[in-house]
Amino acid sequence: MPTPPPASLPIRRLTFRDLSACADLSEDRGWPREEHKWGLLLSAGKGYGIDDPDGGLTSACVVTEYGPQEQPTLGAIGMVLVAEKHARQGVGRHLMRHVVSAMDSTPLTLHATPNGRPLYEELGFKVTGRAEMLRGHFVPGAGEPVAGVSTRAATAGDLPTLLRLDEEVFGTDRTHIVTRLPAFADQLRVAEEDGRIVGYTAAWPNMDTHVVGPLIARDTLTATALLASLAAHTDRPLRTDIDVRHKELLAWAKGHGLESIAFNAVMTYGITELPGDWTRRFAPVTVAAG
Numbered sequence: 541m542p543t544p545p546p547a548s549l550p551i552r553r554l555t556f557r558d559l560s561a562c563a564d565l566s567e568d569r570g571w572p573r574e575e576h577k578w579g580l581l582l583s584a585g586k587g588y589g590i591d592d593p594d595g596g597l598t599s600a601c602v603v604t605e606y607g608p609q610e611q612p613t614l615g616a617i618g619m620v621l622v623a624e625k626h627a628r629q630g631v632g633r634h635l636m637r638h639v640v641s642a643m644d645s646t647p648l649t650l651h652a653t654p655n656g657r658p659l660y661e662e663l664g665f666k667v668t669g670r671a672e673m674l675r676g677h678f679v680p681g682a683g684e685p686v687a688g689v690s691t692r693a694a695t696a697g698d699l700p701t702l703l704r705l706d707e708e709v710f711g712t713d714r715t716h717i718v719t720r721l722p723a724f725a726d727q728l729r730v731a732e733e734d735g736r737i738v739g740y741t742a743a744w745p746n747m748d749t750h751v752v753g754p755l756i757a758r759d760t761l762t763a764t765a766l767l768a769s770l771a772a773h774t775d776r777p778l779r780t781d782i783d784v785r786h787k788e789l790l791a792w793a794k795g796h797g798l799e800s801i802a803f804n805a806v807m808t809y810g811i812t813e814l815p816g817d818w819t820r821r822f823a824p825v826t827v828a829a830g
Contacts, residue, residue: 554587618828669806678771679797711816
């Protein structure tokens with residue numbers, strides 16, 4: 541019997557057992573394997589994929605839901621990939637239509653590359669923001685740490701406070717992500733003023749870099765203190781994706797050795813803007829999880 545066209549193949553839910561196949565798919569498209577990140581996304585979110593009749597995956601993506609489990613208030617779509625040999629055959633459109641339908645009335649968000657943006661616009665996603673990816677070895681400067689703001693490693697006792705702060709700033713509950721950070725990240729740090737936590741951040745390993753995210757802070761000065769504190773405890777290059785509205789932080793980071801690598805469009809479906817307080821939300825855990 542003839543092999544059915546890829547865009548008509550059935551879509552199934554992925555599990556943690558598909559981690560290697562997802563990493564293979566990333567590698568096939570010239571992306572790093574990022575098995576550590578795939579592990580977080582597949583355990584905390586919902587993976588969707590299409591099996592290749594010849595083995596492996598034809599396509600995959602992950603949706604991370606936030607808010608009440610029975611009625612999510614936001615879904616973040618990420619890691620949308622199609623194998624090179626099946627590219628430009630409607631496979632990505634087939635998968636994305638399925639995911640949008642499966643999420644029903646839940647508002648959606650994603651970070652789109654220039655190549656992916658036309659497909660998402662066709663499906664009804666609207667550009668609501670931009671993020672700038674930075675990468676490089678951090679170069680300390682005079683005046684750090686920031687006067688009045690101290691930073692330290694987070695402790696287990698900080699977790700309830702971090703969960704409250706995170707929900708206030710992110711705009712919906714993401715306990716299932718925040719509670720995974722101590723094991724997922726190499727560093728989890730908080731900023732304090734007068735004994736009160738006013739921000740937090742993490743640095744997690746991804747290939748040869750440490751990705752900075754999330755980065756939540758009361759203001760730009762607190763964000764710079766947190767970023768500098770992470771850099772002081774690693775020899776790896778840092779990588780992060782900063783909301784372009786945070787011009788002061790972007791200029792500061794570039795002045796300390798980080799270079800602009802790319803821009804991604806922040807897109808939404810079903811809502812005109814993301815919930816929460818963008819003025820205190822500087823960088824996501826990863827663009828794949830919103």
